[in-house]
Structure formats: C-alpha cells, structure tokens
Amino acid sequence: MCGALPRDDQKTGYSRRAMLAATGLAVATSGCIRRVRSVVNREEIDQFSLTITTLPADGDRESILLARAIRTALEAAGMAVDIRMLPEDEFLRTVLVNHDFDIYVGRHPGGLDPDFLYETLHSRYVDEGGWQNPFGFANLTVDDRLEAQRDADEDRESAVAATLDAIATEQPFVPICVPAEYRLVRTDRFEGWTDAHPATRQSYLGLEAASEDATLRTAHTDPRPSKNLNPLAVEYRNQGTIVDLVYDSLATFDTGAVSPWLATDWTWDDGTMTVDLHEQCQFHDGEAVTAEDVAFTYRLLADTTLGSREFTAPAPRYRGEAGVVDEVTAHDESSLELSVDAAEAVAERALLVPILPAHIWRDRAVTASLPGYAVDEGTTEAIVTDNVPPVGSGPYQFGERVEREHLTLERFDEHFTRRDDVSLPEQTAGSIRFQIDPRSTSAIELVETDAADLTSLPLESYVVDDILDARDEVDGADPLPDDVDVLGSPSWTFYHLGFNTRQAPFGNPNLRRLVARLLDKAWLVEDVFDGHARPIAAPVAQEWTPAALEWDGEDPVTPFLGTDGEVDREAATAAFEDAGFRYADDGTLRVRR
Amino acid sequence: MLVRVLTQIAVVVTLLVLVGVALFVGRYRFRDTRLEWRDRVRKVAPITAVLAAVLLFNSVARQIVPDLSLLVGWNVTWPIYDLEGQFILWLQDQATPVATAYFSFIYIYGYIFLLVFPVVAYFALSNTRPLRELLAAYTLNYTLGLGLYVLALAYGPRNMMPELVEALLYDTYPQYQHLTRQVNRNTNVFPSLHTSLAATVTFLAYRTRSVYPGWAVIAVVLGVSVAISTMYLGIHWMIDVVAGIGLAYVSVALAGHLVGRWSLSASLSERDLSPRRLLER
Numbered sequence: 001m002c003g004a005l006p007r008d009d010q011k012t013g014y015s016r017r018a019m020l021a022a023t024g025l026a027v028a029t030s031g032c033i034r035r036v037r038s039v040v041n042r043e044e045i046d047q048f049s050l051t052i053t054t055l056p057a058d059g060d061r062e063s064i065l066l067a068r069a070i071r072t073a074l075e076a077a078g079m080a081v082d083i084r085m086l087p088e089d090e091f092l093r094t095v096l097v098n099h100d101f102d103i104y105v106g107r108h109p110g111g112l113d114p115d116f117l118y119e120t121l122h123s124r125y126v127d128e129g130g131w132q133n134p135f136g137f138a139n140l141t142v143d144d145r146l147e148a149q150r151d152a153d154e155d156r157e158s159a160v161a162a163t164l165d166a167i168a169t170e171q172p173f174v175p176i177c178v179p180a181e182y183r184l185v186r187t188d189r190f191e192g193w194t195d196a197h198p199a200t201r202q203s204y205l206g207l208e209a210a211s212e213d214a215t216l217r218t219a220h221t222d223p224r225p226s227k228n229l230n231p232l233a234v235e236y237r238n239q240g241t242i243v244d245l246v247y248d249s250l251a252t253f254d255t256g257a258v259s260p261w262l263a264t265d266w267t268w269d270d271g272t273m274t275v276d277l278h279e280q281c282q283f284h285d286g287e288a289v290t291a292e293d294v295a296f297t298y299r300l301l302a303d304t305t306l307g308s309r310e311f312t313a314p315a316p317r318y319r320g321e322a323g324v325v326d327e328v329t330a331h332d333e334s335s336l337e338l339s340v341d342a343a344e345a346v347a348e349r350a351l352l353v354p355i356l357p358a359h360i361w362r363d364r365a366v367t368a369s370l371p372g373y374a375v376d377e378g379t380t381e382a383i384v385t386d387n388v389p390p391v392g393s394g395p396y397q398f399g400e401r402v403e404r405e406h407l408t409l410e411r412f413d414e415h416f417t418r419r420d421d422v423s424l425p426e427q428t429a430g431s432i433r434f435q436i437d438p439r440s441t442s443a444i445e446l447v448e449t450d451a452a453d454l455t456s457l458p459l460e461s462y463v464v465d466d467i468l469d470a471r472d473e474v475d476g477a478d479p480l481p482d483d484v485d486v487l488g489s490p491s492w493t494f495y496h497l498g499f500n501t502r503q504a505p506f507g508n509p510n511l512r513r514l515v516a517r518l519l520d521k522a523w524l525v526e527d528v529f530d531g532h533a534r535p536i537a538a539p540v541a542q543e544w545t546p547a548a549l550e551w552d553g554e555d556p557v558t559p560f561l562g563t564d565g566e567v568d569r570e571a572a573t574a575a576f577e578d579a580g581f582r583y584a585d586d587g588t589l590r591v592r593r
Numbered sequence: 594m595l596v597r598v599l600t601q602i603a604v605v606v607t608l609l610v611l612v613g614v615a616l617f618v619g620r621y622r623f624r625d626t627r628l629e630w631r632d633r634v635r636k637v638a639p640i641t642a643v644l645a646a647v648l649l650f651n652s653v654a655r656q657i658v659p660d661l662s663l664l665v666g667w668n669v670t671w672p673i674y675d676l677e678g679q680f681i682l683w684l685q686d687q688a689t690p691v692a693t694a695y696f697s698f699i700y701i702y703g704y705i706f707l708l709v710f711p712v713v714a715y716f717a718l719s720n721t722r723p724l725r726e727l728l729a730a731y732t733l734n735y736t737l738g739l740g741l742y743v744l745a746l747a748y749g750p751r752n753m754m755p756e757l758v759e760a761l762l763y764d765t766y767p768q769y770q771h772l773t774r775q776v777n778r779n780t781n782v783f784p785s786l787h788t789s790l791a792a793t794v795t796f797l798a799y800r801t802r803s804v805y806p807g808w809a810v811i812a813v814v815l816g817v818s819v820a821i822s823t824m825y826l827g828i829h830w831m832i833d834v835v836a837g838i839g840l841a842y843v844s845v846a847l848a849g850h851l852v853g854r855w856s857l858s859a860s861l862s863e864r865d866l867s868p869r870r871l872l873e874r
Contacts, residue, residue: 056670056752060781067757082671085748087780090663403656462756 039201047588048505049080053095056085056134060107065528066176066495067105069256069565076567077576088224089235095233097316099136103515107179109239110319112253114160114540117348119320120147123171126502129314129378130234133572136502137172150342153509161546163536164434168549168557171512174497175539177525180532181458181491184447184467188483189214190429190454196254197489198456201244204357204432205395205417206425208306211428219443220434223404229385231354232304233532234316238457239493240354242434245409246284247354247392250275250294258348261424262289262355262393262416268344276352277334284397285359291330296358298328298338298350304380306365313378318353325350360391395427407434427478448481458491461529470482494539505591510579516558518572523565540569598769602705609706610713617808622717622844629719640728640852647732651739656827658742659780666746669783673830674753680831681750685757686825696822699815701769702820704787707794707815714805721802722852729848730793730841738789742781749782751827776873785829788837791819791842 054060054067064085071081073413095104110116111399119125123138126527137271145163152159171217185193189210196202204216228236231243243339252261266275281289301322303312315322322341329336340347364382368375394540395417396409409432417426435452437443440460444467446452459467469477480486499506506512521535537557538549549556561575562568573583582590614623626633708731715724750757795816802809820838823829829837 010641037665056748057755057780058748064753068754082675083753084668085670085752087659087663222870 001103002050008531010441040174041371043592045582045590045592046079046494047584048078048539048591049082049356050074050083051082053084053086053101053104054106055088055091059085059088059091061462062179062495062528063106066497066524069524070105070492070497070519072341073244073520074515076512076562076569077518078583078587079570080588086286089223089227091492092235095498096131096134099129099134099500099502101498102503102506103500104498106495106498108494108495108496108539110178110539112492113349114163114544115150115342115349117163117167117539118150119323121167122146125319128314128316128319130314131318132314132319135172135498136500137170138501139166139170139172142166142170142172144267150346151347152517153343154229154341155258156345159284159307160540160544161548164540164546164549167539168537170509171499172501173499174512174516174519174558175407176495176497176519176521177495177529177533177535178491179461179529180464181431181489182464182467182533183455183458183487183489184444185455185485185487186447186450186453186483186486188450190230192217193485195425198454198487199241199489200240200254201241201252201395202254202425204241204245204429205427207428209428214428214434216429216454217452217453218432218434218454219446220271220407220456221436221440221460222457223436223438225434226407226436227403228386228388229390229398229407230383230385231316231356231381231390232301232317233385233387237317240322241456242409243354243409244394245396245432246390246398247356247395248281248289248394249352249354250277251348251351255335258351261351264353266351268347271340273338273340273347273350275334275336275338277336278419278422279334281393281416282414283393283567284412286389287357287359288333289355289357289393290333291336293358294336294355295328295330296361297353297356298325299354300356300365300382304365305367305378306362307375308365309367311377313383315511316383321349321353321562335542348573355393357391357393371415383568399431404436406436408432409434412541448484461532464532465530490541492541494536495533511581513558514572514575516555517561517575518567520560520562520565521555523552523560527565553581602702605702606705606709609702609709613808613811614708614713614717618717625719627715630716633716633719633721633724637716637728640732642726644728644732647735651735654739655742655781658739659746662743662746662780666744668746669704670747670753673747673832675785676833678753681754681824681827682757685754685827688825692825696818696825697769699818700787700822700826700828703815704819706780706814707819711794711798711808711812714808715801716758718804723804725852726845726848727794727797729852730797730844731790731848733776733844733847734786734789736838737844738784738786741784741840742834745781745782745783747830747833748780749828749833750824750830752779754827757827764823778791782829783833784818784836784840785823785833786837787823788820788829788834789840791816792841793837793844796841848865 051070052067055063057064067083071083074081085440091106094100105190119132121133121135121137121142123133125132125140125145126136142163145159147164149159149163174191183198187193188270191208192206193203195206207216222238224236224244229246230236231240237243244301248262250261250263250266252257253259262277262281263275264278266273277289277291277294283289299306299334301315301318304315305311305313324340324347325338326341327339329337338350340350361382364380364385366381366382367377368379368384388401395412395415397412399408399410401407411430415427416422417424435446436455437446440455440463443452443455444459444463447455466477467480467486470480473479499512499514501507525531525533527537535551535555537551537555539543561571576589577583584590711727712724715727718724795812798805798809798812822832824831824834
C-alpha cells in the first residue's frame, strides 16, 4: 500500500499541504504514516532567488547599469534575480538604516585613509544604522586586523595590507571600480580650481575671483542638499562637501594630509591630543564657539540621545572618525583634550567631524515624535531633522533654498580665515549658489552657456568622452567654449556590490567569493563607465593597495569565471558545485533558505 | 533657460493653433463666436473653475505625491519591466534621427497643441457641451491620475535602461529637462498622463467628427504619435500607455455622464437634444 502512494516530486507537483489532505485518510498503517512524515516534513529547496537593490538612472546611472549587468551574470549561474530601484534617500535608508536588502549595488563614499574600513566592517557595528557595517559582517580575523591597523605606528602599511588581505578573502562586499572624476569649470570668473580636490571645502575657498563678492554658481546634479542639510542624515549626504562649508571641523584634509582648521594646532602625547581652538569664533547666529561645543559634538556623535536613554543611538555618519575618541575634556573656552584609542595617524581623523553648536543640538537629543506613531527606539530628532536653516561656524552660512531648485550659501564675514593673522584659504565668493540640475548634459550646458561656473559633482561617465573630445578638439567634436575647461581629479569613492550577510546564504564566504567571480570588473568598466574607471580588488586609494591586490589585467583574488563579460556557464556551475551548491535538472541553482 | 523654452513653446503652439483655427474652425463660426462669447463663457465658467482648482491642487499635491507614494504605494517598476521590457527594447531598436526629432517635437509641442486647440475649437461652437465635456474630462484625468500615482510607484524605461535612450529627448535637447522637471516627477509614470490626455482629446475629436472632420483625423494622428513618443523616448512603458488610454476612456465616459447631469445653466434646454444629435445635424 505504501508503494502506491504518489511521490511528492516535481512531476506530480503536489504541495505538502495537498499531500497531507489527500493521503491522511488513505494511509492506514503507522509505518506508512512515518514514511509520509519523513517525506513530507522537509522544507523545500527553492531556486536561489534574490533582489538587487539599487538606484534609478536619475539617481545614479552607473548603479542601475551595473545592477543589470550583474543580474545577467547571476542568472547565468542559475539564480533568479529581481531589481528594485529606489530614490536616493530611500535607497540609503533601506540599505544603511533598515538593512532591508539581499544585495545592493551603489557608490561608497570611501575614504582617503584605509581606516574607513574599520567602521565599514568591524563586527561591533553590525547593529547600527549608517555606513558602519551595513553588511552585518562579523569575522574575528578581520576585526583583529582592523584593530591592529588602528594601533599601528611605523608598521601601519603592512598592518593595512594584512587587513585588506583578510577582507579580500572574505569578500563582505565586492569592490568593483573607482570612477574617474571629471568636472567642467569656467575660468573667466573664478580661477584656481586645481589647488584643492573639488570634493573638499578648500576647493571653494581661496579661489581667485575676477570681481569681489561675485556669486560662485554651480550646477549640482543631486537635489538632496536642497531638501536637507543635516550633517548626520546619512540618506542625504554624499561626501559632505556642502556641509563642510557650513560647519567647521577642528582639522581639514586635502588629498592625503590632515591639517589644522578650527584648531590652531594640536599636540599628540601617547593617546592624548591637546587641541587649541582659534579664539573668539562665532556660530552664524552670533553665539561663541567654545571647547564645550566641541566636547558636546563628540558626545552627540557617540550617542544622539546624549545618554538620556539606555538604548544608545550613535550617529549614522562620522562613526569611524569619532569612534576613536574615548573622552573629551574642555580645559577652558578654547582648549581641550581628547583621549583617543588609536595611533596618531588614525587619531587625526577624529578631528574631521563637523563641530555642532550645543545650544541648538542639545534639544535634538530626544526621540523624534510623530503624532499617533510609535517611533522606534534610537530614532532621535538629531538624526531625522532636516536642519534648515543650518547653523554652523563655517566659512559660509545658509542663505536660502528652494527645494529641487537651488541652495544658496552666503559668506560668513566673521569667519576666522578672514583674520589677518590666519594664513588659511579664505572665501572669495560673496555667495555660492548650488543650482540643482539633475542631468550631466544639462549641467554641462549651464557651464558652457555661462549660467554656472562649475559642475560640482563628478559628471556621469557617458558624457566624459564628449567633453574630453571637445577639450582636445578632436575632429568632429564641437570644441569647448572659451574659458571652459575640464577638471580631472582622483577619486576615493568606489562602486561596490554589498551582501547582506545576515541572510542565508550570503553568510557563506564561499558564495560571496563565487558571486565576485561572476563579475567581470574590467569589462564592466568598459561597458558601464566607457573606460573612465579603474577596476579594483581592494577598496582603498592606490597608494595603500598592497602589491598582492594590485589589478594586473584580472582580479588577483576572484578572477572572472568567463571571458569578455560573458559568464562561462559550465565553469560557473562547476565552481558552485565544488563549493557544495546544487543545481536542479533545469540548470537552476537550488538553496535552502 | 526655462523662460526661453517656455517662450519658444508659446510661440510655436500659438502658431499651430492659428493655423488650426484657419483650417478647421472657419469664418462663420468665428463670426458667431464674436456675437455669443459672453453667453458661452458663462456656460463653461463652472467647469473651468473646477479644472483650475484641480490643476492648482495638482501642482501642490505633486510635490508630496512621491513621498506619499513611497510610504503607501506599491513599487511596480520591476513587475512591469519583467512583463514587457522586451517591447521597449524593440522600439528603441527602431530609432532613427528623423524619428527622434519627430517624436521629441510631438512629445513637447504636438502634445500641448493637442490639448490647447480643442479648447479653442469647441469654444467656437454654439453648443458648449463638447467644451464642457472636454474640460470635465481633463479634470477627471488629473484627479484619477493623481490617485494612481500615489498607489503605484514606478520608474520609466529611461531610468531602468539609460543606455538605450540616452541619445533621446533629454540628452539631444537638454533644455527640455528644465521644462519637464517642473511638471513631472520621475516616479510618476503609471499611468501615462501624456497618453491619457492625448487620448481624451482623440476620443472627443472622434465623437465630434461630424462637426470637425479634419480635426478628427489630425487628432487621431497626433494622439497616436503622442502615445508612441512617450515609449519611444523611454519615458513610459507600454503598460503605462495602455493604462493611460484606459484612464482616458473612463474620464471621457464619466465626463459625458456628469456634464449632462450637473450642468448648471443648460441642462433644461438640452435634455431632449442629445449633443450627438445636435452635432450630427
């Protein structure tokens, strides 16, 4: 009788529930029931299906192109892939705050110093929201090495190399490429564009202006600064360049070096930093900038509830920088002491966070309120406020904004850089107008028709060939108008594919490595970026990349399973099977979730 | 930049309307209009006021629709792409510079002309019912369309497949970006309001074909061109266009129903004379 039972296989296709109903009565003997139980009470093994979360072309053209190419590659390995596009702020909130994704494709703000990897990957951050460990990645070796590179002094380079090696082995995310940054600038009204990296505050200062009080007009391809100016709001910030104009930090950086800014100087003595501030500085509302504000800022970044609740709510930005600071003590109005748990090179990064006025932010250390809605623990006003108008102490103060149209900043006349005894670059533009213009082509047109002086964000790669041809006066290309030039700069941002390792099977490093091997990074650079990017195996600036992780025509760690962007199905299948994964007869990859 | 584009559009559309008036409306209707315009204005004033109010509300509501949609809407981009991505691919394959120029012109100028001209043409009729139906249908399009925008969050093909449509509208003519950005949000693609308004005009033009036979032909050609242009330029999916046509059909049918019922000034006198019979005489 048992032999007469229909088998619960693919051909008959009965579901478990139907089987139970149909056979429950028919089966009489206990032995048969046990067999049925044994067959039926097993979870199904489904096709490996996943969703790639990414941005639409209006948000980040390269991301959606990468996502579609990656989808094709993953499907070649037998996976079922959907793509979910979200607007930029929603994308960042979904991925970084809610961790609601399988894998995502996007741009990482990166960092000039490899210590940004500490916040990115250390397991102590798995539960926080922000750029700190959105992958939920926890690995003891990586933790150890991240800590070692923080504490390393002379041997930091090898400590970083060891960290990168462990990360490359684990592939918590797949670094894809570093895009080349090109911007278009006008040189007739302002000059000196090459003095500083255009993603830093210095690039907007110390320019030579053709006339005093002239307005610096930029075409800004990201509408978010017109909506929100909160330095802590991770959903609205890229690299924080605009925020850096409104807020001062103790130190500032440009391609490599950290140098004094609001701090006149600092001394380092084995874990203790003594910092002196420029005296008698003011916030834009006239209140004095004191050492107490600085101490407050570090306390707020560590916990935006300021300790008022048991549940801490660290800021979703500046976690890596501020995280090394254990304690801040204000000595007097303008000097303070930071005790830091890191070697000097990393400790200096702690000086890069924006100094927030305590008299404004203290009231924001409360749980955000929304009538009729139970707001989640840790959602403080400090994180969700749009902070308009922002009050900082930086060289430019808030002027006005119209959502999705423009943000205008005005020169702050009381700024310390204007003092005679301070030899730092000062404001030359009377105001800066960030004109929102979401597409590269129309942003270029604004610069070419003298409606803007600069495209403030890097141009999308598909227009780069056109403007380079125009600059080089290649035959057939319209030359650039007079006084318009192309500004190329190094980048420390990178495109990457992030895994949510909290979800099976992404917790398996072998799977992550295999997914990495399905990406032909060099081909993606050609196909998506028109060659205006650099494929990478290590997500750090070139000078920090160890020889073993140098790109040498192919990926040194996860070489591509195929040629010219085309996945070799057989090789991919074999590699997955080798790692213990199984395929169904129809070629689909099956996993237990 | 925006001012220049708007001026350009105003000039071109005015010229087209003048040509249309000369071709389709004719001298006699024009003469009657000069005599009767006060009376006609009085009759269409209520629905015009409603339309104006809806448009005003729309311009405000559109600022919050994307946020509202992200809160309560359903992200349908992927289901749509999965279902019909191939069709848009095929359509993009047919691209030629001439077709691009034509459809870009249609998308901007042809569309506005298509919406403006029937207002003028129907105003030139003694019977104000077609005009009132037209304005009521516009109102319904905007109202129902806004509701659908809230429920369905979707990105158009150009956001999914930028490499295919890059040479089209916004990159060939970047100035239009400034215009459409004022009007549209990129997540409002389902349904295609461009298509639904164009189809509304086309349906009504077909209904009034005995009065304006020439216009009926032009309206069909323009209506179809607008629908194709939205897909050709990668702004809408075919499903958006189909939904747009459906929305137009519903709006026209509802408008016909409502205008007869709630007419303030003319309901008594027109009860026995259905507009169709009146027009067919």
